[in-house]
Amino acid sequence: MQIQLNHLMPIPLQDKLRQRSSDIWNREVTFQQGSFVKIKAPSGTGKTTLIHYLYHIRYDYTGQVAVNGQPWPSYSKNDIARMRQQEVSVIFQDLRLFEQLTARENIILKNVMQGKPYYPPEKIADMAARLNVSHILEQSGKTLSYGERQRIAIIRALVQPFQCLLMDEPFSHLDEENTQRAAALIAEECKARNAGFILTDLDNDQHFAYDVHYHL
């Protein structure tokens, strides 16, 4: 999956962003299939906005986001749904777990809706053990701590096919050990699919062997 930005600018932030230089906003940028991409930016400069544009759930921009050569708006609703099932996965900054479902139900919800599991239960158990969340899998979403939710959201994003994984500050509430464990799992799952990712964060980090760094 290749994503190209063609002079992308958020309409609500145009005045603010014109006053600072950026590698992303109002530029021509190509995110190559399989690349590990880091986008660093201070708070409030549009990381979440960018991730929402890339996942095509927000559209208040000028310019273009093209996926595999075609702008997002040219795809049908069915195409977009299929691409979110097969080609692009996401870890939102606000996580978006269903509070009334258990952690396990949140993880497998997309598989259940599609009628088939992507991974067998043992693989999900293995991922949960690696991220130290085995003991909370049957707890309801509303009782989980933010760090636990973050690890459940990470596992949920990894139990589907994808060519590109979008991640918005995915380790913001994890300690160093759990961050390292989560990053290792994400890197493995990307390599297993020949997939890449686009990760936004506030600071520099060494969690991955990034192919490209950008400043937002």
Ligand SMILES: Nc1ncnc2c1ncn2[C@@H]1O[C@H](COP(=O)(O)OP(=O)(O)OP(=O)(O)O)[C@@H](O)[C@H]1O
């Ligand atoms: N729908 C919107 N309409 C107008 N302004 C918005 C909208 N959404 C976000 N903003 C503003 O755009 C700016 C960027 O927001 P965004 O959440 O993308 O930043 P961020 O870099 O992810 O921030 P943080 O690091 O704090 O999570 C903020 O000043 C925010 O108030």
